[in-house]
Amino acid sequence: MYEIEAINVKKSFGNLEVLKGVSLNVKKGDVIAILGPSGSGKSTFLRSLIDLEEVDEGSIKVCGESLCENGKYVSKKEKNRILSKMGMVFQHFNLFPHLNIKENLMLSPLLNKQASKKEIEELAFETLKTVGLEDKMLAKPSELSGGQKQRVAIARALMRKPEIILFDEPTSALDPELTGEVLSVMSMLAKEGVTMVVVTHEMGFAREVANEIVFMHNGVVLEKGSPEEMFNGAKNEVTKAFLNSVLK
């Protein structure tokens, strides 16, 4: 069984067809890096996996359960249940600025009655520890650096114990010297076996951590393969040209 199964997903914004039939299978423990030039549809595809974009055609299954089949979505209640298996980390962190770090982590588990308040509080502390920010429990997001904010965002996603975490360009909004701390947290999660789909421009991360590279261009998957195959012997000319340009 696949953790995520996307079949022939199509999506248009007005006259612009952004996804022209994208398929992707994600197995448990996979770390998949989606690469591609801007405008290739990679973020839209990632967002459609967690229902932030509604697709026009195609099917998406999460942990064997249908989120949408041939463009028809399941009921809202079903959606919520299925989507609770996924977490997402955004480019711009999207922390709640009016809440402190602890409250950012606890809000969703508390509202969804995931456990008792005390247990959730302990979980928040433990989770912040794994991203190295347990001393920031009471800080407001505005007091943190970009890298720290993104680590908090990852911790917040982990609070719901998701099977899969989607990352939408998690380091693109960071100063270069701050990307390292975020990437090392992500590598650690990968080692622990968390299934991850990552839209990224970090070639180093894609090469070292991902077990599959998916290259998208103009709304289709042009080529995919292991990092070894993709970085050393991409077959498609467009893929080659892109990888050469970013690796220089």
Next chain:
Amino acid sequence: MESSNWVFEMLKQMGPGCLITLKLFVITIVLSIPLGLIVTFLYMSKNKPLSKAIGGFILLMRGTPLLLQMFFVWFALPMIPYVGEYLELKDRFVAGAVAFVLNYAAYFAEIFRGGILAIDKGQYEASKVLGISELNTKIRIVLPQMFRTVLPSVANETIILLKDTALISSLGVADLLNETNKIVNRTTNITAYVLAAILYLVLSYVLSVVFKKLEKKFSF
């Protein structure tokens, strides 16, 4: 000594008027802010006819003078055929307050709408992927951020309201300005005007200090 007694006497006479001004102010704030919030949410709802109707209400309230609205509630409503007799208010103060609450609700609604529109769409997306329901998103994410954003505008509007309350004297309600006028007419001396100005000024100043404190407290 003689003159300070005289000023004190004047202030004592202005006291009840000042209380009525404050009463109108508090009633308007306490009712128009929640009403404005409801108006905003109805205006922003996906229900087109409802949204249009609320848009009409806002246009009417912002597009006509508050003074005219007060006259309308007090004098004109009871003259409407058939329903007028049920709309007659027995008290001038109540009629004025009704107009104030409706008028300020429209202004606050537009301020709140601006605050809601200023919220980044990433907040809604984060809330959604965390499995937070739409209602809880409104209560826990949107409202607190909106309140912080609109505090300076609300402070501004509140200070305008404090001074606008003087309009109710036109309905013959014995508010601070009306009482002051009476004293000036009786004493043929403008000291009471100066005292009234100082009273309004002190109240405005207190308000601005309170709002500055709130802004600080809720900063993020």
